[in-house]
Amino acid sequence: MHASELAEQVPTVTRETTALEAARVIAEHRLGGLIVANDAGVPVAVVPGTQVLKLFVPRYVREDPSLAHVYDEAGADELCAALEDKTVAALFDSDEITTQSLPSVLPEDTLVEIAAVMVEAHSPLVVVRDRGGSYSGVITFARAMAAIAAAAARRQPTTDTADSDGPDA
Amino acid sequence: MTVQAILAIAVFVIAYVFIATEKIPRVAAALGGAALMVIIGATGADEAFFGEETGIDWNVIFLLLGMMIIVGVLRQTGVFEFLAIWAAKRARAKPYRVMVMLVLITAVASAALDNVTTVLLVAPVTLLICERLGTNPVPYLLAEVMASNIGGAATLIGDPPNIIIASRSDLSFNDFLVNMAPIVVLLLAVFVVMCRFLFRKAFVYHADRAERVMALQEREAITDPALLWRSLGVLALVLVGFVAHSALHVEPSIVAMLGAGLLVAVSGLTSGKYLGDVEWETLVFFAGLFIMVGSLVNVGVIGQLGEAATDAVGDNYFAAASGLLFGSAILSGIVDNIPYVATMAPLVAGLVASSGGSTQGGALWWALALGADLGGNATAVGASANVVVTGIAARNGHPISFWTFTRYGVVVTGVTVLLSWPYLWLRYYL
Numbered sequence: 166m167h168a169s170e171l172a173e174q175v176p177t178v179t180r181e182t183t184a185l186e187a188a189r190v191i192a193e194h195r196l197g198g199l200i201v202a203n204d205a206g207v208p209v210a211v212v213p214g215t216q217v218l219k220l221f222v223p224r225y226v227r228e229d230p231s232l233a234h235v236y237d238e239a240g241a242d243e244l245c246a247a248l249e250d251k252t253v254a255a256l257f258d259s260d261e262i263t264t265q266s267l268p269s270v271l272p273e274d275t276l277v278e279i280a281a282v283m284v285e286a287h288s289p290l291v292v293v294r295d296r297g298g299s300y301s302g303v304i305t306f307a308r309a310m311a312a313i314a315a316a317a318a319r320r321q322p323t324t325d326t327a328d329s330d331g332p333d334a
Numbered sequence: 335m336t337v338q339a340i341l342a343i344a345v346f347v348i349a350y351v352f353i354a355t356e357k358i359p360r361v362a363a364a365l366g367g368a369a370l371m372v373i374i375g376a377t378g379a380d381e382a383f384f385g386e387e388t389g390i391d392w393n394v395i396f397l398l399l400g401m402m403i404i405v406g407v408l409r410q411t412g413v414f415e416f417l418a419i420w421a422a423k424r425a426r427a428k429p430y431r432v433m434v435m436l437v438l439i440t441a442v443a444s445a446a447l448d449n450v451t452t453v454l455l456v457a458p459v460t461l462l463i464c465e466r467l468g469t470n471p472v473p474y475l476l477a478e479v480m481a482s483n484i485g486g487a488a489t490l491i492g493d494p495p496n497i498i499i500a501s502r503s504d505l506s507f508n509d510f511l512v513n514m515a516p517i518v519v520l521l522l523a524v525f526v527v528m529c530r531f532l533f534r535k536a537f538v539y540h541a542d543r544a545e546r547v548m549a550l551q552e553r554e555a556i557t558d559p560a561l562l563w564r565s566l567g568v569l570a571l572v573l574v575g576f577v578a579h580s581a582l583h584v585e586p587s588i589v590a591m592l593g594a595g596l597l598v599a600v601s602g603l604t605s606g607k608y609l610g611d612v613e614w615e616t617l618v619f620f621a622g623l624f625i626m627v628g629s630l631v632n633v634g635v636i637g638q639l640g641e642a643a644t645d646a647v648g649d650n651y652f653a654a655a656s657g658l659l660f661g662s663a664i665l666s667g668i669v670d671n672i673p674y675v676a677t678m679a680p681l682v683a684g685l686v687a688s689s690g691g692s693t694q695g696g697a698l699w700w701a702l703a704l705g706a707d708l709g710g711n712a713t714a715v716g717a718s719a720n721v722v723v724t725g726i727a728a729r730n731g732h733p734i735s736f737w738t739f740t741r742y743g744v745v746v747t748g749v750t751v752l753l754s755w756p757y758l759w760l761r762y763y764l
Contacts, residue, residue, distance in 0.1 A: 225461040231412040232555065
């Protein structure tokens, strides 16, 4: 199966999107992260969901995780409410995110190539672009895993046959 | 003076400039300087690795390593977070009282552990409390780091300069406690009062914000009570070991390493956890620094300077102590007090030796310790703890500029050093 067959259209956000709206996008579309697009709608970055969580958890709590335990329910809710005051841009302006090239694959790339890019970029999303740079969609982690499972299932009977034809048969 | 001695001085000065200006990482500067000392023949393997006076002071390195491992385990217990929040709630979340409690916790912990790791542990929870209070955390962080430098001065292990002084002078943990702790307690009391005026704008009380602090659940910070009790037990043993080390004829570094080993054994933590807080860069920096200073000893530069200083001082040790106190305070504000004390320790050792072991001569060590420890408060680069706190503040969106730090630091250093001067006079020279 090729990348072009796995690509799907997912909503993108911009630097100005609030963190609260970004959280809604991830939740409603069950995405592993965010595709950040420029003003022309062209994807420029992928932000994994765990990085988006950084907008919710204060840095001092990330540096000292035992502090996460001292918040009560109301305190945790206050942190959630604060997402409305933050934007996706805060992630990019922070020194915590290492700016890296947009993880992308070519339409004709195979599952192995897709998986390799996801692993290397630690990204649950990769965009599909042709050699000219035209964007045709996004491959999600779930879609890639489903394709891997399906490919393995198709391959299973062939493997059994090969085993039965072997020298030990 | 030989050509080799002149070359050694040149290498030392150049490396020192790089360390002070931080044009290149200080570890690179110290190791580069040490390498050049070897190349010019100012030192060799025997002197650098096995010479107590001319090379790496392993007592200092292993004392620091042991304490870093102990703190690394203690950190896993959440005890600092518990204490800080508990204290803020005991203060009814009233800002000045909160600051006083945090200052006292930081000062005491800095004396019992070391000031760099103490501020590393107290700063995040301070940011949390200030966020809950809706107040600017910068005054609180400044007060804490200054308290850590003052409190750390009280003991042999509290401040890295004291560790160096103890090793070079053969002074015991109890010597530091008896000679330094009384003035540190007084300085701390004065500092607490000073905070009321220095940071007066930070003390705005809002009942609704105070409620947000009171809602914090400090007990939840302690996730493994068994580990906490085991760690506190070992820490108590280590402190007893420090107090008794001279009677037991055991070096403080051995006490720290035995404590670290015991704590690792009883904690059941993985190496990634208990070694995670070891500042390897700092240890390597110390090693490079010791080789550079040792090279100066080796080629006779320190000896000549020591003779010149002895001639200049004569038997006027109070003048020497005054010069050391104020000079160290000024210089420690300009360069990190660790390289400063590493350089000065052999010189002071020569002066003390020439006094024939008199009390007046021996008090020069206390003048050096007070000047360097308290002078570290003057600027953001004066002490390692300052660098740690300004870094944490900046990462959390509350940058502390060099001048903001200096504005408060110079006042605190000035007052504390001026108060230390009559203490030295009354206690050792009257």
